[in-house]
Amino acid sequence: MAAIRTVRSFNRAVTQRIGLFTDRFLDRDRPLAEARLIFEIGSDGVDVRELRARLDLDSGYLSRLLRSLERQGLVEVVPLAQDRRIRRVRLTPGGDRERQELDRRSDEFARILLDPLAEDERRRILDAMREVERLLSLSAAVIEWPDPTSADGRWCVEQYCSELAERFEMGFDLGRSISADVEELRPPRGAFLVARLDGRPIGCGALKTAGPQVGSIKRMWVARSARGFGLGRRILAALEMRATDLGFSRVCLETNRFLGEAQKLYRRNGFTEVAAFNDDPYADHWFEKTLRQK
Amino acid sequence: MAAIRTVRSFNRAVTQRIGLFTDRFLDRDRPLAEARLIFEIGSDGVDVRELRARLDLDSGYLSRLLRSLERQGLVEVVPLAQDRRIRRVRLTPGGDRERQELDRRSDEFARILLDPLAEDERRRILDAMREVERLLSLSAAVIEWPDPTSADGRWCVEQYCSELAERFEMGFDLGRSISADVEELRPPRGAFLVARLDGRPIGCGALKTAGPQVGSIKRMWVARSARGFGLGRRILAALEMRATDLGFSRVCLETNRFLGEAQKLYRRNGFTEVAAFNDDPYADHWFEKTLRQK
DNA sequence: CTAGACCTCGGACTAAAGTCAGAGGATGGC
DNA sequence: GCCATCCTCTGACTTTAGTCCGAGGTCTAG
Numbered sequence: 001m002a003a004i005r006t007v008r009s010f011n012r013a014v015t016q017r018i019g020l021f022t023d024r025f026l027d028r029d030r031p032l033a034e035a036r037l038i039f040e041i042g043s044d045g046v047d048v049r050e051l052r053a054r055l056d057l058d059s060g061y062l063s064r065l066l067r068s069l070e071r072q073g074l075v076e077v078v079p080l081a082q083d084r085r086i087r088r089v090r091l092t093p094g095g096d097r098e099r100q101e102l103d104r105r106s107d108e109f110a111r112i113l114l115d116p117l118a119e120d121e122r123r124r125i126l127d128a129m130r131e132v133e134r135l136l137s138l139s140a141a142v143i144e145w146p147d148p149t150s151a152d153g154r155w156c157v158e159q160y161c162s163e164l165a166e167r168f169e170m171g172f173d174l175g176r177s178i179s180a181d182v183e184e185l186r187p188p189r190g191a192f193l194v195a196r197l198d199g200r201p202i203g204c205g206a207l208k209t210a211g212p213q214v215g216s217i218k219r220m221w222v223a224r225s226a227r228g229f230g231l232g233r234r235i236l237a238a239l240e241m242r243a244t245d246l247g248f249s250r251v252c253l254e255t256n257r258f259l260g261e262a263q264k265l266y267r268r269n270g271f272t273e274v275a276a277f278n279d280d281p282y283a284d285h286w287f288e289k290t291l292r293q294k
Numbered sequence: 295m296a297a298i299r300t301v302r303s304f305n306r307a308v309t310q311r312i313g314l315f316t317d318r319f320l321d322r323d324r325p326l327a328e329a330r331l332i333f334e335i336g337s338d339g340v341d342v343r344e345l346r347a348r349l350d351l352d353s354g355y356l357s358r359l360l361r362s363l364e365r366q367g368l369v370e371v372v373p374l375a376q377d378r379r380i381r382r383v384r385l386t387p388g389g390d391r392e393r394q395e396l397d398r399r400s401d402e403f404a405r406i407l408l409d410p411l412a413e414d415e416r417r418r419i420l421d422a423m424r425e426v427e428r429l430l431s432l433s434a435a436v437i438e439w440p441d442p443t444s445a446d447g448r449w450c451v452e453q454y455c456s457e458l459a460e461r462f463e464m465g466f467d468l469g470r471s472i473s474a475d476v477e478e479l480r481p482p483r484g485a486f487l488v489a490r491l492d493g494r495p496i497g498c499g500a501l502k503t504a505g506p507q508v509g510s511i512k513r514m515w516v517a518r519s520a521r522g523f524g525l526g527r528r529i530l531a532a533l534e535m536r537a538t539d540l541g542f543s544r545v546c547l548e549t550n551r552f553l554g555e556a557q558k559l560y561r562r563n564g565f566t567e568v569a570a571f572n573d574d575p576y577a578d579h580w581f582e583k584t585l586r587q588k
Numbered sequence: 589c590t591a592g593a594c595c596t597c598g599g600a601c602t603a604a605a606g607t608c609a610g611a612g613g614a615t616g617g618c
Numbered sequence: 619g620c621c622a623t624c625c626t627c628t629g630a631c632t633t634t635a636g637t638c639c640g641a642g643g644t645c646t647a648g
Contacts (some may be wrong), residue, residue, distance in 0.1 A: 085613075336644095343594090379596075
C-alpha cells in the first residue's frame with residue numbers, strides 16, 4: 001500500500017508542477033491544442049491520420065485546427081502523391097519558427113527546473129527521471145496476440161530478420177533456420193505476440209510446438225529504441241504463461257553466440273543451458289525451462 | 295544539453311501517460327474541475343478561501359462550481375462560526391462516497407501501472423519516483439525576503455522556537471538566546487528569508503550583523519515535511535549570497551549539540567568549526583565560513 | 589458608529605474544447 | 619466499371635473553462 005501511496009503522490013506532484021508548465025510555456029496567445037499540434041507536426045511533417053491517432057483527436061476537430069493554422073500561415077496540408085486520400089501536414093517556414101520558439105521555451109523550463117539544484121542533486125534528478133521514464137514505458141507497453149500474418153506482425157519479423165542478418169557474422173536467412181511457419185504460430189499449435197507502445201509495435205515473440213508438451217520459443221525481438229527497459233522479460237513471461245495455457249510443460253529455445261544480452265535474459269529468467277537438441281545452423285546455445293503448472 | 299533533453303523527454307512521457315490517466319480515471323460524467331474539487335475538499339473539508347488559493351481559481355468560478363456540487367447534493371457550504379465572512383466546504387455523505395470512488399480509481403491506476411512490472415522493477419520505479427518528487431519539490435521551492443514581522447515570517451520563527459524547545463534537553467526560550475531583534479534582521483544590518491512551496495512557508499533563515507564585515511546566520515529552520523530534500527542547502531546558499539551583497543566577508547553561526555543534521559549541513563557546505571565566539575546559552579558548536587567575493 | 593478591508597456570490601461574457609453526422613473525393617478488389 | 623472502404627472536411631452543436639466586475643454581507647481598527 002505504501003507503493004500505491006508513492007505512485008499517487010508522484011502523480012499529483014508531477015502533474016501539478018509539470019502540467020502547470022505546459023500551460024504557461026506553450027502559451028503563445030494561441031489555443032493550447034494548436035501549440036501542441038505545431039509541436040507534434042515537427043520539422044519533418046506528418047500524415048494527418050497519424051496525427052489524429054497520436055493525439056487521439058476527433059477528425060473534425062483536427063481538421064478545423066489545421067484550417068486555423070493554415071489561415072495563420074503556419075502549416076500547409078497537401079495530398080500524398082501515392083494515395084491522394086491521405087494528406088500530409090508540413091510546417092511553413094513561419095510555422096517552423098513558431099515551433100522553434102516553443103522548443104526554446106520548453107528548454108527554458110528545463111533550465112528553470114534544474115537551475116536551483118546543486119550539482120549532485122541535478123545528477124540525481126536526471127537519473128531518476130530517466131529511470132521513471134523507462135519503467136513507465138515498460139509498464140505502458142501492451143502485449144497483444146494478433147495473427148502472425150497481420151501487417152504489424154510481419155513488420156516485426158522483418159525487423160527481427162534484418163537485425164540478425166546484420167549481427168551474425170554469417171548473415172541470416174530465415175529460410176535456412178528451423179522452420180516456424182505461420183501455421184505453426186497459431187493456436188492450438190503455437191502463438192504469436194506483438195508488444196506495442198502507444199500503438200507502435202516495439203517487439204514480438206512466438207511459440208511453436210517442438211514435441212509432446214514441449215514448446216519452442218522463437219522470434220524474440222525488441223526494437224532498439226525499447227531496449228534496456230525490461231521488455232524482453234515481459235515478452236518472455238507472457239510467452240511462458242501462454243505456453244502453460246496451451247498445455248506445454250516445458251519450453252526450449254536456441255540462440256546464437258552473437259546475442260549475448262539474449263542469453264543473459266534467458267539465464268536470468270530461469271532457463272538453463274542444455275545440450276544441442278536440434279541442428280539449426282544459426283544456433284550455438286540451447287536452453288530450456290520447466291514451466292510451473294497453474 | 296543532454297540534461298535538458300532528459301527533462302524534456304521526461305515531461306513529455308509523464309504528462310502523456312499520467313495526464314491521460316487524470317482524464318480517464320477522474321472522469322465520472324462530471325467536469326474535471328468538479329472532480330478535482332471533490333478531491334481537494336477531502337474528507338475533512340476546507341475553507342473556500344484556501345481552496346481558491348490552492349487551486350488558483352477565480353472566486354466567481356469557484357463559487358459557481360461549488361453551487362453546482364451543492365445542487366448535486368455532494369457538498370455543503372456553511373459560514374465559519376468565528377468569522378462569518380469565511381465559508382467552509384464539507385462533503386455530504388453522498389459527496390464523500392464520490393470522493394472514495396475517485397480515490398479508488400486513483401489507486402486502481404497506481405495498481406495498473408505497477409502490475410506489469412517485476413518485483414525489482416517495481417522497487418526501482420518507486421525509488422525513482424520518490425527521488426523525482428523530492429527534487430522537484432526542492433526545485434519548486436521559492437525563496438522570498440519578506441519583512442520579519444510578516445505573518446508567515448512570524449509563523450516560521452514560532453515553529454523554529456517550538457521545535458528547539460522540544461528537542462533541547464534544557465528547553466528553549468528565544469529571549470535568553472543571543473538577540474536577533476526584528477530591527478537587526480532588516481537591511482542594511484541583516485536579512486530575513488522565507489522559503490515557500492506552493493505558497494506555503496516551509497522554512498526560514500536570517501542574517502544579522504555580528505561585527506565589522508561579519509554576518510551571523512540565525513533562525514535556520516526547515517519544516518519537518520520538507521526535510522531531507524536539500525532545502526537547508528538552498529536556504530544556506532541564499533543567505534550566503536545575500537551576506538555577500540550586504541558587504542560581509544565572513545559569516546559565522548552557533549548551533550546546539552542536539553542538532554546533528556544542522557552541523558552536518560554546515561560542514562558539508564564549507565563551514566569550519568571554530569572556538570566559541572560568544573556565550574549563547576544554547577550554543578555548543580561555533581562555525582564560520584569566509585565568503586567568496588563576487 | 590463608521591470607513592475600509594475581506595470574502596463570497598451571481599450575472600454576463602468569451603474562448604476553447606470536444607462531439608456528431610453526413611458529404612464527397614480517392615482507392616482497391618472483384 | 620462498380621461498390622465498399624478509407625480519409626478528410628464542413629457545419630451545427632454542446633459543454634467546459636475561465637474572466638471581469640460590481641453587489642452585498644461581515645469584520646476590525648479607530
